[in-house]
Every structure is written in C-alpha cells, then in structure tokens.
Amino acid sequence: MIKKAFTFLMLGGLGAMLLNFILSFRERTALPEVAAHYIEKGPAELGSANIVTSVVVTYRGLDTLGEVTILFAAAAVVGLLIHLNRNENAVRREGSEILKTASALLFPLILMFGAYVFLNGHLSPGGGFQGGAIIASAVVLTVLASPNRKIGHTVLSVIESISGLAYVALGAAGALLVANGFLDNRIIPLGEFGTLFSAGLIPIIYTLIGLKVGSELSSVVISLNGETIEEDDQ
Amino acid sequence: MEILFLIISVFTVITALTALAVKDRVVSVLAGGATGLFASILFIIMAAPDVAMTEAAIGSGLTTFIFFFALRKIRRNDQDHSYKVSEVTNRSREND
Amino acid sequence: MVEPIYLIVIALGAAFLLGLLRKTGSALQIALTLAALAGMVFISAQWAYGIIKGTTQAAEIFTSGMNPPLSINLFMGRSEAVLLLLVNSAAFLSTMYLGREHKKTSVYMLMLLLVFVVGLNGIILTRDLFNLFVFIEIVSIASAGLIALRSDIRQLGAGFKFIIAGALASGFMLIGIIFTYYATGSLNIDVITGMMSPALASAGYIGLFLVFIGIMIELKPFPVNGWGIDAYQASIPPVSALVAAGTATAMFYAFTKITAMTGGIFLNASMYIGALTFVGMNVVALKQTAARRLLGYSSISQVGLLVLVFSLVKIFGIAGGELIVFGLLVSHALAKAVLFWLSGIIGKESINDWGIIRKRNILIVAFAVAVGALLALPPFPSFFAKWELITSLAVKGQYGWIAVILGGALLEAVYLMRWFGNAVKDSFNEEDNLDFRFGTLVPVITGTAALLALGYFSANLSVFENNINWLLPAVVIVLLLLDFLPAIVKNILLIAAIAWYGYPLLQAIEGYRSIFAAIFVIGAVITLLPGFMNKGRRPGFYPAVSMMFAGLVGIIEATDMLTFFFFWELMTLGSYFLILRGKKSKPHALSYMLFSLGGAYLLMTGFSMSFAEAGGTSIALDILKTVSGSSLSGIITILLAVGFMTKTASAGLHIWLPGAHAEAEGDVSPMVSGILLKAGVFGLLMTFIALGDQSIGKINIPYVLSWIGVITALTANYMAAMQEDAKRLLAYSSIAQMGYALFGISLMSHLGWLSALSLAIVHFTYKVILFLSVAGVVHRVKTRNMYQMGGLITRMPVTFFMVLVSIIALSGIPPLAGFSGRWLTYNAVIEKGWLLQGVVAGVSGLIAFLYLFRLIFAIFLGQLKDVHRRVKEAPFWILLPQILLILLVLYLSFFPGAFLRPIGDIVSEFHPEGALVWNGATAVSEFGYWNGEAVMWVFIALFAANFALLFFLNRGAQKIKQFNIVYAAERPARPETTHFAYNMFAPYRKALGFLEYPITTKFWSGVADLMHSIAGFTRRIYTGNGQTYLLQIIVFVVISFLLSNGGK
Amino acid sequence: MIGTIAVSTGSLLVLVGLWSALTNRDIIRMIVGFTIFDVGIHLIMISVGYISGGTAPIISNLSDIGVSYVDPVPQALVLTAIVIGLGITAFMLTYAVNMYEKKGTLEIDKFEELKW
DSSP states (O other), rough: HHHHHHHHHHHHHHHHHHHHEEEEEEEEEEEOOHHHOOOOOOHHHHHHOOHHHIIIIIIHHHHHHHHHHHHHHHHHHHHHHHHHTOTTTOOOOOOOOOHHHHHHHHHHHHHHHHHHHHTTTTTTTTTTTOOOOHOOOOOOOHHOOOOOOOOEEEHHHHHHHHHHHHHHHHHHHOOOOSSTTTTGGGSSSSEEEEEEESSSHHHHHHHHHHHHHHHHHHHHHHHHHHOOHHHHHH | HHHHHHHHHHHHHHHHHHHHHOOOOHHHHHHHHHHHHHHHHHHHHHTTTHHHIIIIIIIIIIHHHHHHHHHHHHHHHHHHHTTOOHHHHHHHHOOO | OHHHHHHOOOOHHHHHHHHHHTTTHHHHHHHHHHHHHHHHHHHHHHHHHHHTTTTTTEEEEEEOOOOOOTEEEEEEOOHHHHHHHHHHHHHHHHHHHHGGGGGTTTTTHHHHHHHHHHHHHHHHHHHBBBHHHHHHHHHHHHHHHHHHHOOOHHHHHHHHHOOOOOHHHHHHHHHHHHHHHHSSOOHHHHHHHHHHHHSSSSHHHHHHHHHHHHHHHOOOTTTSOOOHHHHHHSSOOOHHHHIIIHHHHHHHHHHHHHHHHHTTTTTTHHHHHHHHHHHHHHHHHHOOOOOOHHHHHHHHHHHHHHHHHHHHHHHHTTTTTHHHHHHHHHHHHHHHHHHHHHHHHHHOOOOOGGGGGGGGGHHHHHHHHHHHHHOOOOSSSSHHHHHHHHHHHHTTOOOHHHHHHHHHHHHHHHHHHHHHHHHSOOOOOOOOOOOHHHHHHHHHHHHHHHHHHHHHHHOOOOOOOOOTTTHHHHHHHHHHTTTOOOHHHHHHHHHHHHHHOOOOOHOOOTTHHHHHHHHHHHHHHHHHGGGOOOOSTTTTTHHHHHHHHHHHHHHHOOOBBHHHHHHHHHHHHHHHHHHHHSSHHHHHHHHHHHHHHHHHHHHHHHHEEEEEEEESOOTTTTTTHTTSSSSSHHHHHHHHHHHHHHHHOTTTSSSSSSHHHHHHHHTTIIIIIIIIIHHHHHHHHHHHHHSSSETTEEHHHHHHHHHHHHHHHHHHHHHTOOOBBBHHHHHHHHHHHHHHHHHHHTOSSHHHHHHHHHHHHHHHHHHHHHHHHHHHHHHHOOOOGGEEEEEEEOOHHHHHHHHHHHHHHHHHHHHHHHHHHHHHHHHHHHHHHHHHHHHHHHHHHHHHHHHHHHHHHHHSSSSOOGGTTOOOOOOOOHHHHHHHHHHHHHHHHHHHHHHOOOOHHHHHHHOOOTTEETTTTTTEEEEEEEEEHHHHHHHHHHHHHHHHHHHHHEEEEEEEOTTTTOOOOOOOOSGGGGGTTTTTTTTHHHHGGGOOOOOOHHHHHHHHHHHHOOOOOOGGGOSHHHHHHHHHHHHEEEHHHHHHHHOO | OOHHHHHHHHHHHHHHHHHHHHOOOOOHHHHHHHHHHHHHHHHHHHHHHTTTTTTSBBBBBTTTOSOOOOHHHHHHHHHHHHHHHHHHHHHHHHHHHHHOOOOOOOOOOOOOOOOO
C-alpha cells in the first residue's frame, strides 16, 4: 500500500511535468518552416499527393528504414525465442467450420485490400505499414481457422528478405546512380501527379515495405502460434 | 466538433481505466485495444487519417491479436503443465 | 572513400540476405556476416585514417537528396569515424567469438547482431533527433534479443527487465522529442542548437529535459540501473562485450550530441549524475563476486566517469577535453570487451574461480592489460587522459572533483586488483576446460594489442607533452614475447640490457640522482644474479622484474612530471607483479597495490597542483622549485611527501610491507626491500630539494615528518624483534630503516641529508645481503620460522659470516659502514636541536639489537636440528651477490670518505652549511670527528684479542650432544614452545606489548569494513524486481527534474 | 481547443498506462499498460502537429492554395512510433510466453534470479 501511495506520488510528479506543458500549450496556427516546405513544395518535388507518405518514404526515409529494421529485429527475436524453446508436438484446437470457410473466402480479398492500401499510399491515406498490417491480419485469420495447417513460412521469409533487400538496394541506388542521396525517390521519373504510377519510387518502396511488414508481422503471428521455420522444412 | 472530440476523449480514458481496473486479463487486453480504437477516431478528427488507419490496424488490431495469441499459448501451456493460472491470479488479487 | 551511408546499407543488406540463406550451411551465413562487418570496419577505418591524417574532410551525408533540415542528415567527422571504427571492430570480433553459438540459434542471432550494429552506427552518425530515437530503439530491441541467446530463465528475466526499462526511457524520450519539436519546429539537432531561446520556453525546457533524461537512463545511471546490470550479467559474454564496447560508446556519443544540442543547460545535472554513478557503482561493486555482474558494475561506473569527465570538460572549458574523453572511452571500451571475452573463455561465474586462467599465460597477460587500462595505469591511453584531466582540473582549481575522480578510481582498483590477485593465486581444478579456440582467442589478443599500441600512440599526441623513453617499456614487451625462453637466457639478456643501458647512464647522470641511479642499476644487476639458479622458464618473472627496473631507471631520468609519474606507476605495477609471485602473497600484494595507487594519486594531485600554481604551462619537474613560495606550497609538500611515504612505508602507511616483503620469492625480497624502497627516499629528497622547509600555518612539515620517522623506527624495530619469521623480521627492519631515512631527510640540514643518503646506500648493501642470506637458509631448510632453525653455523658458515657482518653494519655500531650513518644522524640531531626525536631514535637503535641478535642467534647458534644435519651451504648464485656486496660494505667501512665525500659535495649544493670537514680519512663535524680507517683497525685488534681470550678460556668446554636433555614426560602440544628462540623476547613483550597494538591495521580494516557495509546496504536497491526498477526510473526522472529545474 | 483536449487526454493515458505498468504484478497487464502509455504519447504527438481547422495533408490538386493543412511531420513520426510500439509489444509478449513456459507464472516479482 505504501508502495502504491509512493507510486501515485511519483506519477503525480510526472503529471505535474506534463501539466506544465499542457498549460503552456497553444494550438499551432501556422506550420513550422520545414513542414510548410513539405506542404508547399513537396508535391512538386516528390510528386506524391499524400504529404505524410512523402515525409515517411522520402524526406524521413531513413526513419522508415529504421522502423522496418525494428520490425525485422522484433520478428527475429520472436523467431529466435520460439526456435530455442520449440515445442514439437503441440496440438492446437481447430477453428470452427464457419471460420474456416470464411477465412478461405476472405483471405484473397483481404490480401487484395492490403495491396490496394499500400499501392495507393502516395495518393490517399494508407501505405506500406497499414497495408502490411492488413495482409498480416489475413494470415491471422487463417491461423485462427486452422492452427495446425502449415503456413508457407519459408515463402514468407523469402518475401521478407527479397523485399528488404530490394528496399535497401533501391535506397542505395538513390545515392549511387543519381548521386542525390540515399533513398531519393527521384531516380525514376516522377510521372503525372495524382496517378497511380507517379511519385517516382514512392509506390514501389511502399509496396516493398508493405510486403516486408506484412510478411514480418505474419511470421510473428505464426511464430507465436508455436511454429518454427524448421518445422516447416520437415 | 469539440464536444464530440471531448466525449470520445472521455471514452478513451474510460477504456484505459477499464483496462487498468478489471481483474480479467482478457478484458484488460480488449479494453487496451478499445483505447487504441477510440484514439484512432481522435486521430481522424485531428486530420490524421494515415495515423488513424495505422493505429486501428496495427496499434489496436494486430496488437490485440498478438496479445491473444500469447494468451492462448499461455493457456495451452497451462493445460500441458497443469499450472494454475487462476490460482496465480487469485493470489495476486488477494495481495492487491 | 566509401560513402558512410554504406555502413548502414551493408549491414542491413546482409541481415536481409541472411533470411534467404536460411537453408544454406552455417559456414556461409557466418562468412556473410563477418564479411559485412569487415566491410564496415574497413569503411570506418578508412574514414578514421583519412580524417586524422588530414587527407579527408569530415563529410555530411544528406539522405533523399534534400538538404537538411528537410531530410535527415548524417555526419562523419573525426569523433564519429573513430567511434565507428571502435564499435564495428568490437562487433566483428564479438561475432567471431560467437561463431559456435550460431548452430543453436539459426540465422536469428546473426540477423540480430547485424541489426544491432546498424543501430550503433546510426546512433553515432545521425544528426536528427527522431532518427536518433529510432536507432536507439533498434539497439535496444536487438540487444534485448541477444540477451536471451540461451533462453534460460535468468536471461529471460533480465531481457524482460531490460526491455521494459528501455520502453519507459524511450517513451520519455519520445515525449521530449515532440515537445522539442513543438517549441522549435525542427527535429534537426543542428537547427535546434541554434534555437535555444524558443526552446527554453517552458514547453521546450521540459522537452529538452525529457530527451536528456531519456538518454541518461540509456546510460544506466546509478541507482536506477538494476535492469542494465542484470542484462550484463545474464548475457553470454561476447554479447556483454558488445554492449559494453558498442552500446555504451554509442549511447555516450548520443549523450554528447544532446548536450551540445541543449547548449549545455543540463551539464550540471549530468556532472552530478555521472559522479554519483561512478562512485556509487564502484562502492556497490566492492561486495560483488559474480564476475560478469562485477564487470557490469565496472562498465556502468566507467560510463559514469565518462559522463562526469565530459561534463567537467565542457563546464570548465578544458582545452584538449575531447582527447581526454576519447582516451578514457577507448581504453574502457577495449578493456571491458577483453574482460568480457575472457570471462567467456574462463566460463566461471565467480571471480574466485578464475585461477583457471593460469592454464594459458596469454590470458593472464590479456587480463593484466585490461585491468591496467581500466585503472589508467601506464602505458594505456587512459593513463595519459587521466593525467591530462587531473592537471587541467587543477588549473581550474577543481580539487573537489579531483578527489572524487581519484577516490572513485581507488575503489575500482580495490575490486579489480583483488580479482586479479585471485586469478593469479587461487587454486583451480585441472580438469576444467577453457573455451580456448581460435574464435575466442583472436578477439582477446586483438583487443590487448590494440590497447598497448594505442597507449604508445596516445603518448605521442601533442596534448600529452612528455619525453618518455619508450626503450624502457619496450624491454618489458620484448621479455614478454621471449617468455618461452629458459630463465637463464632471459636472465643474461636482462642483465646485459641493464648493463648496456645503465653504464652510460651512470656516467652521464649527476647530482643526487646519481646515487640512486647507482643503487638501482648496480642493485638490479646484483640481485638478478641469483636468478641463474632457476632451471626452468620462470614464466612471468622477467616481464615483471624488467618493468620494475625500467620504472626505477625511468624516474631517475625523468625531467618532466608526466614522465616521472609514468615510470613511477610502471615501477609500482612491476613490483606488484613481482610481489604477487610469492606463495601466500595475495592479500599483501593487494594492499601494496592499493597503498601504492593511493600514494600515486596523491603524487598526481601534488604534481597537478604545482603545475597549476606555476601557471599551467610547463610540466617540467623543475617547476616544483618555482612553487615553493606559493600559498599552496605546504599542501603540495604534504601531498608529495605522503605519496612518497607510501613507498617508504612510514608508520600508518606501512601495513602492506611486512607481508609483501616476507612472502615474496627469495630473490625478490632483496629487490623490493633493498632497492625499491629507495625510490620513496628518492622522491622525498626530490620533494624537499625543490620545495624546502615548508609549513602549513604554524605546523612545520619536516618537524611532523621527523616524529613520524622516529616513531616508525621505534615501533618497527620493536615489531621486528617480536617476529618468528626471519623474513618478516627483516621486513620490519626495513620499515625502521626507512624511518631513519625519513628522519634524516626531515632534519633539513647537511648532516641530516648526508645521513639519509648514506643510509640509503648502506641499507641497500646489507639488506640485500641479509635477505639473500635468509633466502639461502630458507632454500635449504624449507622454513622461515627461526625457531625451527638453529646451529646452522656449522652447516652454512659462509652465510653465517655474511649475516654477522651485515648485522654489525646494520646495528650502526662501529666499525662498519652503518656507524657512519648513525654518527651523522646524532651530529645532525644535536645541530638541529631535536633532542627528543634523537632520544627516540636512540632507543629504537637499542631495540634493533634485539632482533639482530635474535636473527643470528636463532638461526646459526644453538643446537642443530636433527633434520638439518645434512643441509648444505647456500647455493653459489645466492652467495655470489652477497660476497660482492660484503666487499662493498667492507670497502665503505674502511674508507667512509670514499662515499661520504662525494655525497657531501652533492648535499652541499642544497645545504652548504654544516658540512663535514675531511681531514685525510677523518671526518670532522662541529661536535666531533671520526676516522673510519682507524676505528676499523682498532676494532679488528680488539676483536682478535677477545676471540683469542675466549678460545683460551673455553679450551676445556665439553660439547653437548643433541639429546642430552631430559624431557619431563609427554611431548608438548606445541613443540615449538620449548625452543629457546620461540617468543624469544617474551619479557620485553610484557613490558612493551602496547607497541604491538595494531592501531594502523585496525584503522585500515575499519575503513575496509565500513566500505563493505555501505556496499552491502546500497546494493539492496537492486531488488531484482523489474517493476521496482521502473518505479526507480520514474523517481529518478521526477527528482532530476525538480533538482535541475530549480523549482522554475 | 481540440489540441489542448488531445494533449490532456494523451497525458492522462500516459499516466494511466504507467500506473498500470507500475502496479500490476501480472506481466501481461503490465504490457497492456505499456500499450496504453504508447497510445497516450501518440495522441500528444499528433496534437502538437494539429492546426485549428486544418485538413489532412493530402493534396488533391497542385493548385490548391490557401487551404490550411495540419503538420505532416508529427504524423509521420507517429506512424513510425506505432510500428515500433507493435514491435516492442510483440517482443515483450514473446518474452512473457517464454518466461511463463519456464516458470509457470507471470508475476513480475517471481523473476528475481538476478539481483544485488
């Protein structure tokens, strides 16, 4: 109880710090310089309608690469721990017949929706991460429906690796070919503003991110379901 | 708009408090997910559709899924090892 | 030049590629990983070399082809390049080490390693606040994954604590980043730096504070770092090595970036946090026995030191501060990596099981090098950095911080040296195996070699101005490399080297230095002679002994304070290794090292103070003279004098000596007792020559020292008389003799100094003889207890003669050389008027007869023990140096003028008044005269007459046989009590027993106990509960905010 | 006004999340606390970029001038942060599962193998 009271006191102190900020907080009325540049010059510079996307993929592309790396590392840790403590003969309860049928039906639809989300990331809200998450949820559904079915874990890892490699390679191409900079999306023509095939590399990179995130999240889910990649091999 | 925002904000906090207060792990996880969902509505109102989508799909959706997979695994092992989760949680309840 | 962005591209590409190579053999996977890391090492080395050489400019890397602040930019400058080289090399070596682990972990481990390295590189390179956050997250996820490579319960628990603490810290950081963005509208570190005024408005202040504190937490400040220590302990060693060398380095660099960004407003906070961490962790570590946890404590404390030093450098604007920080950082990173790798090779949990390290000599060398680098001993970069730091702080008048830094370092020395001592001395199970293979050995050797090489290079950096003669340490290295040769060869080599170097030195050097140079060089050759007795390789002896002599010669030659200090520490280190070689010398070697280090730190402070007083431009030893008139001169004198008195083992600082000298090997005791102690005398003379007769307030320093000197002589002589162990007896005798020397110096007059210098010379001769004689006896009878000897005069007549002559010389009675010193002392006392001290010195001289009598009587006279009927005379190589020295003693006794005259001339330079007047062979002082030659002849005549008389009177004496004694009944429980030499002076003990009360020992062990209880109490904050650790972090944040904000 | 409400809500969520993480001995619920903590931080971040009456930074027409957009930078940061948060949550849960398998309990104070 004393501990709780003390905890309360300390969180109160933290709350006071936050309150300090809240009291001095005034909603912005104008954009900071950099943000204003993104909004005003961004579409012309990078050709992407969704400014958030151009910030994520290009202006702050290194963050995004890092973010993908974090997911990659998280997936690797999950894989590692499951691999080290594999439990070969666990039997999982099968999902209901309805769930199975529904998942079989929904799986391709959800995949397509995911693809749509990341392909249109430069035009509308959405992008690689959201699309990847949607793809992963399709996998979740399948795993729920038939937990004992072997999912193509190897396929996932190949997709993951290739999309990752392609991402890094395209990024490096930005530095190497055009000598502008790492992750520059302008190494191919920007195309016509507002169309699917525009904004240079952005849709391609977002697709790769989508594939990579999707496969990573899927393997996290599958791993947590208790499968290892080696099981898949046998 | 502000009233709506305020109401949803209140809901967000309430769900968070629910996650804190309930005794059942599963309900707690669900309430945590709901917090994320309400927050994503707030994001939409704040003109951040990208964030809202992400929060809904990842922060709330997938995260909750992963929680459930983990819980499922724990429960399954529970049966395997005959560990008594209920016992453990009961004890922690008494101690609270 | 390869673009730095490829550092990240290569590692990430390899990590992703590994996913495709899941099915291929593990050899290919490892090869790919190592190739990627090697590429990164190459790129960073290329930049580091280019930038340092000046052939390459620092480069800015703009991502996405936009100029910052629009896009994220990276910066590759000198610091970045060097740190990247360090981090990437550590990663390469650790990966090499991890090779075997790979089979169990599939590709995951390699992926995580590569990702981890990406994170470290990113943290170092990036100039964007949020990007920094992303890379920190990468590092914390990857390292939390690597912690659990074995996935046992300890690792899982530790990993979980690590990740929740990291999540909390990064949460604070993220809030801080967004608040900062709110206040400044930018995330670019360089832009924010230029916007401090808006940033300091209240929202921005909280933002900057949270960013700062987030980074601080990542640096694991005391006391909110239980999670970090657990991670160090739980991880497998190569991972801990990588965390210690890599994460700590990168995070520290991030901290420096944030400090620059915040315009230094948190420097006070970081200064106190760093100091608290440095001292606190070292205190807690005192009680720790788990090797890797101890290393964890030490790593964190070193990072605390870095934070402290960096803050001090910035706050006080210390020039060359970057190099200081770098010297410490690089030494720490490499040394800690080596230690963690070693802990893996050893494979033992407890530091008390490290004896197994002796199975491979190379491992001991690596261990010694790493510990030396951590303790900032020469020749490592940290040594030079610390010197520069302390002198710079002195210039700024920051003596409080000097005390904190050196005090903390001494605490660190306690546990590191104790550990080292255990490793060298403790027994081990022969059947246990080391993880000794190519993959584990290469990292250790590389790290060790890098430390040595960097030491050499850092000494040549212009900031660390010095004129160190690297030939001397090079001899040590050569002997280390030649350690496989037989002892005889190495002995010849070393004697030849000393003669080759020493002969021209003796001719060239002048003044009082020449006396000590003669003792050191001639003494070295003579005391090395018994080494020819050794048939085997005598591993480890020659590097140690050459290190000691190199140090001794070095301090003679030194003309600047840094060089002097360098060789002083080198000498200490060498003698420590030598003493540690003795059989039961572990605790004594430890206390020797600790007292010596403490003394060395006092010297360092004294030197720094005089450097500062003299204007902070020159470090020449000569500037000591120029500060003699300054207001701090009294304190400088005390610091230096006490520092040197730890070497001469004056009362209060002596407790290390008896054990250390007694337990040392037979031929080492004469070196450390006969020669090494003179280094302290040399230092004292140097101090008083330069600074003269100083007082603090009304207290006259030489007056105080005179009392310390005579009390040392009195108590040590008494203690010597009460010893059963012949070598301990001699050791106490040495303390007493050094007390006389101190007394002589404290007289601050011609005769006083003459007596001290002549004592230094004659003490060298007879103490070497006595220790060698006893070594010869011990060699034959296999015991050091005198009551187990007796009657050896018939078996070892030559040795007997040596001892006889030496004790006459030592006792200071005519006719032998010791008398000259005594005579001079009394003359000087009368001249000075310090009669009371003179009386004490006289009484202690009387007590000295007791132990001298005991020595010769108990060993050589009386009944010969039955078991000793067949013992032979001491071996030739032990006798030879004694004979040489006896000749010297006799020569000096016959012709005291031969050495007193030149010494007198030397002393006259400093104290021209009251010099002796030489009248042929007769010395005339104010109070009397003395003709050594005549006294000698008179004595010989008297002796011969007495001897003849005795012989005549005893002609009818009957020889008593061994068993011509009737025992009462049963055999006594403790047979030694029946021996006449056991507790020989029991009656005196009744009267003077209070002198034995171990005040000093009690005091120092009280200090040790106190520190241990503090450690035991403090470490209870590490409850092991992850949730408590979270709460601690929040408390830390809130309290830091309140303190740093000043209630704003 | 919306911004202030959002910052306040976010701050409350941060505190509630921390309270949950600090007082629940059950590891799973500690992790739930961390996810709430994360959501709170994200809310604060977005509200910092919010501009009254601003629209989402998606430009349908290059000639749209005079429309006020909200700041895209915090949104981009939050996108990143959400994904990182997921990674960390998955990571913690995997640890939790493995810890449970080893010890049969999920109480944080049962994992004190290493201390002092």
